[in-house]
Every structure is written in structure tokens, then in C-alpha cells.
Amino acid sequence: MLRRNQLTLRILVVISLLLLPCSYVFSIQEVAAAQQSSQIDAMLVVDASNSMKKSDPNKIGNEAMKMFIDMLSVKGDKVGIISYTDQIQREKALLEIQSAADKEDLKKFIDQLDRGPYTDSAVGIREAVKVLEQGSDPTHEPMIVLLADGNNDLNEATGRTEKESAQELDQAIADANKKGIPVYTIGLNADGKLNKDALAEISQKTGGKAFSTNTADDLPQILSEIFASHLKLKIVPIQSMTGNGSFQEVTINVPNANVLEANISIMSAQPVEVKLTDPSGASKSIPAKDILYSKSKSYSLLKLITPTKGDWKLQVKGVAKDKIDINLVFNYDIELTMDPLPSSTYKKGDKIDIVSYLTSNGQKLQNSTLYQNMNAKLVVKDLDSGDTKEVPLSNPGDRFTGTYKVADKHDYELTVIAEDSSLYRETDVVKISAKPGGASANPTPSKPTTPVTDEKKESFPVLLVVGGVIAFAAVLAAAYFILSAYKKANKGFVGQMVIEIRDENTGEKTYPQYKKLNGFKGKITLHQLLQLAPELKETEKILFVPSKNDRIMIKNGSTVNIEKSGRVIDASNGFEIKGEDRITLSLQSVDKTIMLEYLV
Template identity: 25%
Template structure:
């Protein structure tokens, strides 16, 4: 008999923000491929159902309470998923087993519609997060590409749903962690990898079903606040008994998960500092995930626990301990600054926090050590020192630097095999990081991509970043939610192929020669119009233009039937001219009356509906002694003057054709 354990190295989760009162609680949707390719044919990717064992491991590691978990098992029918539980509060072993049973019983069926299932999951999480304020994540498991059996309409709808899901997840901050079983030619890792990349999640392709347990453990460590000890492998001696010690600190470990292989007849017994656990308590605390038993200790007794294993001499056993952490480590400078002069001394302070409040119990400094690591940002060289125990459970360290350097600094609290990393802070000596103006730290770009426009955006990053010392700035892409291959950066010149990039955040970093940096984000909202849609829109615009043109034409070409004669109202020269039957409007200039005090180029006679006629002037004229810019002309003569004293003006004689008017 051989004892073995997980297939990937433990991953330490990054410390989360202090204002998160439930550091390791999440809304989680498990989106699981239920297509037939997993179980049918020679290329079946998981005929033995090892994905269920891996999911059991993930559920077993979840904190005993506080998480909301749901599952979607999908094939090619977005209206009738094989399973859609919605989100539900998961508390205790029975809830976890119940959800696991539902997933297993959902089975498998036809083809693969990833987009619709992903969109349903995102919408479910978005609604739940709005209610409980908790962060949300998706774990997507699939063995292959979107495949809808040749139904092109359904395929395009699925791709549209996928794009909507990705952009909604980006806006809501919902990362997608994807697992692709890349064991056969059926699989297509690229599609899942793009989903995770564009939502700031993670992706892993596993080459055999057995690797799934390791993938799920890795994602668990990435998502939740955890600490993992190094795996320990030993051989059973001739006595068939092995003993391991597990230490629990006063603060930090809300739960302890002990993962063991169950292959064979081995037995496990745990003894707390106060005495051994009963058989009933061991049973209540243990869940099975494939070949593994996971023993969960909730609010474990502080001190040293003993794990005794029974097995066959010479067989190997590997154990792994994962602590679910309920504290965070916080590092800061004593004065809250980050920029100092060369030769200055900076005091660094570190403490453990629970629910946003520092733990002031001196037990912390008696149980934990605090290792402080300085990373020179220019060459990435590091130096690690141990901080000194300070007052009220805190740690301190005084650091002096005589050269012009910038450092990235982090502390790790260690207790036995448990570690809690802090936030990372910059400390600059004789240097300040490049800066980005506050109104340019987030640049929003709305782009409509058509077959002829909006296919590229360019930026000169030197217009956004500046350095107080005048040092040259090197530019790089810190992170990207855009499609791979859509971003080109040459010096300070950034080019984004928006036709390919789709929506997402692009984070750009400006770094000085000492390695200090600042970042800006360009947020792209990209709407892609396909040639078909573009053609429809163009046709609609043409139709609108035609209709508007007809309306404008009719309004500007109203017919006047009759005659109009214009002469001077103040001169006896008799100059003037007549005109009959016209459409639209005619200038006063046409009537050649000479000086009349009005701008003959800008005054008009305008036909109106119903065979009426108006005189219009850009400036007020006088009619019946009143100033006006518009005169309604009646049958007969009308005098219009340029000034109130009636020194200059025109006489307009109109004869309407009343037969036409009727």
C-alpha cells in the first residue's frame, strides 16, 4: 500500500484588504461541463469521474460556514441545465455532501455551451453580491471548446453570451478560475485560458484526470486566505506507526485541514492538547475526496496536536496541512510615509489584524516570528531580516539606506509550519516614483469597431507619466484583460488593436532607473459590429437620411402661386421687379430695388403651407410701427421699413391665386 497526496505545490494567498470582515468567505459558483465527451468513446476525458473527487476535495476544504456555493452542470441546452442549484449557504459536512451528491447525480448528456452557463453564473453572483456585499468567484471546469453540433445560430448565441459574461464579470470584479482537462485531442485550452485571462482569474491545463485534485487545491489556496505547510512524506517503520505534530497558534488559524490518502487499510487518530478525539468526533470531522480523507478542525484548541497513522511497514505516507486563516498581516512605516532621503532611517511596524482591528495581545510576539524582506526594485536582489518584538503584540524594525535606492518591502508572520504574508509597501531613499496625474490614473475608452472604423487606438504614455527627478521612464504592461496579441508597446508608444482586444482593463506601469513605479489603467469598452450588423445599421441610416431629406425638401420647396412685386417705399424712381409662381424662398436681392436700408442678400420671401407668404429679415424691421423679423404678407400692398422713422423701406404687392389656394 502507498500513501500519496496532492499533485501541486501549495500556493500562499495574498493578504486581503482590512475592511473585508470575512477574509475567507465568498460567493462561489462551480460551473461544470456535463457534455458527453467526458465519458463516451476512446477519447473520453474523465470516464472514471475523477472530477467529482476533485470537487469533493474543494468542498471539504471550504470553511465550515459562511460561504455561499452554487453549481451549474451544463451541456448544450441553456434552458434546461443538467443542474442549476443557485447559490446556497453551505454550513457543515451535511451541506457539502448534499451539494456533491447533486453534482454527481446530474450526469452528462450532449454538446457544450460554455457561454450560456458562464453568463448564468455571472448574473447569479452579481445579484447575490449586491445583497450580501461578499466577493464572488467562478470555478469553470470543461474539457473542450464550445461545440453545438453544427448549429451555427446557437453557436453564435453562445459566443455572444460568453462575451457578455466576460464583460459583466470584468465590471463586477468576478474572476473566473478555469481548469481544462487536456488529456485528449478533444480539449481546447485556448478558450478557457482567454476567459480566465480577461477576468483576472487563473487557468490550468492538466494532462491527466489524476491531476485534477492538485488543480482544485491550487485554486482553493489562491481564492481563500490560507497557509499550507510543506508536504511531508515518510515511510512506515516496522511498528506500522507514524506520528506527526500539528501546531495551532492562539491567533490566526480558524480551521486546520489535514489531508490524507485513504488507499489501503490505514487509520488515523488525532489527539488535542487536552486529550484524544473520540471516534464519533473523528467521523464528524472527516470528509472523503477521491482517495483522500480531509480532517477539518473547526476553531481548534490552541497548542500541539498529535496525528498518529497506522499503515504497512515500508509504505509511504504524505500529509498536507492547510490552515484557513482568519487574520491578516499589515506592514506600514511608523510615519505613514514612503519617500525618504539617502541616509535616513525608517521605522517599519507590523501587526496581525482580525476584522480590521489590530491584535494587541503579546502572545503574538511570543508565538510568531516576523521575517521582513527588502527587494531592491532596480535589480530584484533581496535581503531578509527578522523584526523585533515590539509593544502590544507588534513587531518593529529600523532600516537605514545610504544609497539612492527604492525597495519593495513585505513581512511574513511564521508559526511552526504556518505563514501569513502581509501587504507590500514601497520605501524610497533619495528617490520618488514616477507619478500619474489623478485625473489620468483611469482613462476610459469607448470604442465602436466597424468593418471600416475604430480598429486601433494609440497612446503616447509619456503624456501620462512624469518623474520628479527627471529620470527616464521605462514602460511596461503590468496586467491585461485584453485578448492576447492585441497590445503592442514600443518605448512610450502604445498601440491597441481594438478590433481584436474586446473590452477589459489594461494596466500600464512606468518605472524609473531605481525600480520605483506607478501605474495607470486604460479601461476599454469595445462594441464590435459584425459586417452583417454594420450593413443593417448603414442601411437604416441611409433610410433615415432619405426620409429626412424628403421632409426637408418638402419644407424648403413649398409652392407659392400668385405674383409678388417689390418696389421702394420711399423712392419715386419706380425701380423694382415682379415674380410669380415659385417654390421655397427667394431673396430680396432678386427684386433689384436699390437702397432700401435692408441687407438684400439676407432678407427672404418664403412660401408657407396653404399658399401663404412671409418676409423674413435677420434683424428687426418695422411693420405697422412695430419691430419684427417676420412679416405675414396679405393680398395687396404692405410697407416694411428698415427704421422706426420710416426713412427707408420696401413696398410689397402680393396677388394670390385663390383658385390654387383652395
């Protein structure tokens, strides 16, 4: 299950602006939204083979990726980029966005991407999954966006076979699905050679969504739909306008103070000019502290930070006869919450009262206009039969209420969903049981009965026997420890260690190095595996010692921070890793990060 089902989801609103030669006003009553989300950890993966020159000759895919980055939150989201052929061409590690400068850094990296021969999709996806496993925040929502044509073109000189590529791809897909990482695929079919089924299978198996297009000009719109799909949005169909060489005005209504960010994206083949006026009638400088402005070859994006409630005036001047698409995306601080149920266990026929309402910052919203035209329902899933039932809820204007009658002696999941033609929210899942004793605690095991001893039988020379046993045990223990020490000093390793080193200043990463371990016995330092490189000398106090069941014990006697699954681990007294575990080590003396994967 994707983690977004357990997290508060981001409210994003995507609406269409109908722009004509005269001025029009639209209402944010017609919006598309999902619940507020935690931050996103996204890997953008692009096929950089020469075949993409025909599918995307103008590199609109790069422009789409840059727009995706600009739409992300000002702070907190993470983005990484991978460009691949039959190997990783360029890679940018997950970068946490903390400023507009961070976004510019990512976009400059995209502009530097080049193309090369051959293609192996397994390489790009496997690397993206690995990066997310190593650097993704457990509280963030991971995702992969893949831009490719779905076809492989392997280099015969390497000996790589289609079977090997397929097996690696299957493993990468399985890992992504296990980790809750959806892969959204975008297939470009300009030359008619798109392998649509291959890309669709990747998305279907990972809980993502597949898109395809005959023209790269559709990519910015597709990226918006991926944003919506990942965050469970309902999108109002987007309309377009034709520029006339003059400014055309539209009124944007910010409906309430719950809007955290308003993103206005303007997609066009030619540059546009924009002006903005706030609800008080004051002209706003672009850019400003609370108004970010990004421009690229095919789009412009305005991001309003905590905009004032009311009517904003947006003026857009486009080249005559140029098609212009404008989207508005809101980030709301709103959730849908369900009152806690009085119990988690019920009997067949019991009635459960349901109360759900909108909240902001943990407080119930008093603005009843947000409830207008909304319908709500309770979705009940029978975990025993697999059946799903929907129970309509009432809307008195400030909450949603209703009653559910337990149908059978089964286990159930309850969720409230509230929506209208353009608005969607859902609560966290609540589990209940109607089975006899369904929530009762496990019986406490009875204490073993202590046998009663007969004091008269203690005339047997117990002390003498016990003393002899202790002496014999001491001799055996000494022999055991001597033998164990000898075996430990000569115990060999198994498997291999995959080593990659990332330069934190440039984001560049070395090609994976596979170090076989079976030639080492007793212990080995990380510095030895790194061929005693002088700049990596601080790793000489990090020891690897063979452990039981083909595992390795890491002992850290240095100041290097060691992380596993994004969390710092204390290996000063030893920390055990098993096959397929991945760890990262952040060096102190140089700005480099070492990534290790143990393969058995």
C-alpha cells in the same frame, strides 16, 4: 482589482507530512499561509458533455469539487454548482454553509450530476457570473472554478454559431473581470484534445489561474492549489507516502491559540482509517462536536475546530502499496497591519517612518516566535511612472520598521509585505501624494454676486405684469399635466425581461424565459408576465411602469422582498432599473425566488 486586496485575508497553511513506516515529527515552522480572509462565494462549474467521459471516466472531477466544499469554513462561505452542456443541465444556487449538513446537501447534488451531448462553454460561465452578481455577498470574495476541456461542440439544430458563442463568452469574461470575479480553469487532457489556450485566456483575462492535467487523479491537488492561489498562499511542496497496512503516526504541532480551523486532507485510491490524540494524550472520537470527518471515494478530510495548542498525534492506516497524500491547512486569526501615517501629503525628500506588526482580533501579537525568520519590505508603487520600489524593513522581533524617502512629486501606493520561505502576509494599500496641493480640498466656489437693485426703478407696474404671467402659466401647466397623463397612460415599454424561477427547497431553477415588453403600454404587473400562474399570485401587486431613457419603474405594493446586488430595496414608492440590471424577488407564500434581468 479583486476585493481581497481591500479585505483582511485568510491565513491558510498548507504543509506536507512525510510519512514512512516509522514515526516522524514535523514542525509548523514550515508552513504556507496567507492572511485571514472574509468568506468565499464560489461557483463550481463543470462541463457535463459526453466528451468528458474520456477526460474523466471515473468522475474524479466530482470528487475534487466535494473536497473543495469540505475545505471551506464551517460557517459563512457560499457555494453554488452548475452543470452544463450546450445548456444548463443542473444548477444549485449559492448556498450559505451553516452546518455539516449543508455541505452534505451540496455533495449529494454533485453525485446526481449526469452527462449529455454537445458543449458550449459560454453557457456555463455566463450563468455562473450571473448567479454571483445576483447572490454574492458584497463583503465576500467571489470566484469561479471551471472544469472543462475548452472545446465547443454546438448543436446544429439550434442554429447557434461559433461566433455567437464566442461573443457571449467574451461578454461573460468582461462581466467577470468588471465584477472582480476570477475564473480558475482546470483542463482535462486524458484524450489529448484539450484546448489549453482557450482555458488559459479565460483565466488570464479574469485574474484567475489555469491548470491542466493528463489524469483526473491530479484534480484534488489542483483544487488545493486553486484555494491557495485565490487566497494568495505560498505552498510548501507536498510529499506522499505509501501505505503498509499498519497505522503510521505523525506529530502535528498546533503552534498557537490563533488557529481557528485545522484541515487534514488525506487523498488515496483506497479507503484509510484514522486515529487522533490531542496534546494531553487523550484519544479523540471521530467525528465529534469539534472534529468533523468527511469521506469520499478518493479522499478523507478531518477538520479540527479551534484545536488546542500543542502536539497532536495523527495515525493513518492505508492499504499496502497504496499512494497516500496528506495536506494540512490552517485557518488563522492573524493580520498584518501598518500604523497609520501622520499625513497623506508630503514633499519630495520627506522621510516617512513605517511600522507594521501582526495582530489578532485587532490586538498586537505578543508571541515573538511568529516573527522568527521573517523578512519584511515596503513596496512603493509610483502611480505616475508605474515604477515599483522595494525598501527592506527591520525585524526587531515584535514588529517591522523602516523609513521611506519620498523620491519625486508624484502619487504613491504603499504596502508592507512580510514573508519567509513559507509564510506570506500583506497590509492594506495606503495612498499618499507628493504633488503640490495634492490633498488640498477643492476650492470653495465663490457665491454669486447678487445684483443691487435700484428702488427708484420699481415704479414700473410689476404686479400687473407678474399677475398676467402667473395666470398664463397656470393655463399652460394644466394643459401640460393633462397631456403628460395621457402620454403616461399610453407610453410603451422597450426591451425584454428575462425571468428565471428557483425552487428554494431543491435549488432547481427553470430555464430562462424571455418576455418581450414592447407589446405593453402604460403599466403591467409581474403576475401578468408570469402568465397569471396561481401559485405566484402574490406578484399581482408588483407593477412595472415605463420611465425615461428606456428605464422601468418598479412599484411594490406586496409583501414580497425585492433585492438588487444582494441588498433589499424599498420599491413601495417606486424604484428605477436600467438595462442589464438584475433583481430578485423572494416570495412569501411559496418557497420560490424569482430572478429578473432587464435587457434593452
